[in-house]
Amino acid sequence: MKRYIIMLMFIFSGIAMAFAQAASSGTDQDNYTQVITQRSSKIVMVLSITDSVKFKKVRDIIVEQYRSLNDIYNSRNAKAKQIKEQSGDDKAAATIKIADIDSNVNKQLKTLHTVYLAKLGKELSADEIDKVKDGMTYRVYPITYGAYLDELPNLTDSQKVKIKGWLIEARENAIDAESSEKKHAWFGKFKGRINNYLSAQGYDMKKEGEEWQKRIKERNAKN
Template identity: 50%
Template structure:
């Protein structure tokens, strides 16, 4: 009969194997939507993406464990606790930046610039193209300069969101940058509430003829 320690070890091993399978499947969904005809290259890219998910999870889990330990052992000196947590976050961000750079370098060695963007969009739920398309539809009179700025901020948000540890935090990065975009557009004279209402009305008007067919 296996001991409690053996069962725990087996369980931990099974959990690790299950997580590898989950990350492989998640990566497969991204890569399967890309036009990569070379099977070897496709598998290599899949492995890069899956490993990136695992490495991100490890870094974020280590960060959370360190912060938890600091809070549990913290005394009454709140300032010292906050300083220690800030140091942990600074270290974590440095690790994430290094991991991000290596990951993108690996992708660029295998894929075109357009395909690398496809991977990035796949890891961030396609928020960049969806949001950009939404701004163009809501504000059809945007200047080329404004379109360029909107896309630049969305792409910047995506770089951060790729490294976030949860879906909520990924969307949080886009929310932050969308706020910046909205402030930029408001300063340029756009009434976003009015534009949004008019966009909804246009969408509704376009759908009504189709519903009568």
Template identity: 50%
Template sequence: MSPIHKKYIKSWCTVAFLLFAGAVFAQQKFDEAYIKVTNERAEKIVNDLGISDAGKQLRVRDIIAQQYRDLSVIHDARDEKLKAVKEGTGSKEEKEKAAKKIEKKSNKAIARLHKSYLKKLNSELTPNQVTGVKDGMTYGVLPKTYRAFQEMLPDLTQAQKDTILAYLTEAREHAMNAGSSKEKHGWFGEYKGKINNYLSAQGYNLKKAGEEWKKRREAQANNK
């Protein structure tokens, strides 16, 4: 098969997935209750951004709410196809191969949506406000976890802090696109594992550090 032919097939597969997602969206008429939920979820995030202009507040709310809905379309399309593969005929190996292809196409669609979403946010918000949206969509796990590592290990170097923050930032980018709270926290869990491995390689005894940090917190609580 020629490289051009392969490229054509690859492009067609991506288009096919997006068409399928579009078909799901066409069938999935979001009811008023779901629209209300996504609007309220987005509005809660917007309220913490310090936007004084009412028109901008509404525009940003709609951008965030629509992102939740667009993500659900891709997730639903993916889940439908994965379910069909699981319940269909074929060997275990064939099903695993098909599932990987579905996940790959879904991830590409999500990556494109993510890029478009950030572009829309950046057209309305400052960099700090965009960060606020990201933290709002991921329950503030990044700043909480980053602060916890620094409290547990007060002698971290700046280079080590920067590495921890870089890992958590990457985790947040993935978690923003997850379809559930469990999946969002799962991304941070995966990257916290990477951070732990990194710190262990840097010579930290995390178990001991965790125990000592617990004692410090208990002592502070008793002194209040």
């Protein structure tokens, strides 16, 4: 499992840097638009939409979502920076004020999330929306779920349902996250919950992981 997570972290880091560099100044806004448009196009391409008008409409909905998220977080970060500068050494006061800002940000994100999914719902099926969510979160959910199934081949149906449910919940939060690192953090949080659950179910996760790595090496040796 660690092997998969480390690989994803490297991917996330590179994408985060590209996004940050593209959106760093007013001059780079065109570049940022190009980045999120290309990213959105790749997500929509997975849906195999043949109608060019519909393709563009769905792509633009995703582009608008990326831009709206970016605007919310840029505003939040600017306000937080100003508060820290004005508060000086009074870190406690700054923390309280920033917490108020974050509370408001969470409300904005919740509203934006609902509106976004409603827009997608007018154009796409539930399965297609899931693919969009996977695209926006670098397919961490299916990759991680597949890794759990491969690592623990004797999982019961109820255990699979639990794991899948938590990873889907992580994805739901991750699509609104500020950066690829924070998207990854959501999955990390729920992966910890899953591992605790599996340990309580009697799995020795360290031992299971070691056995899994052996099986992977054996498979690779045969290929």
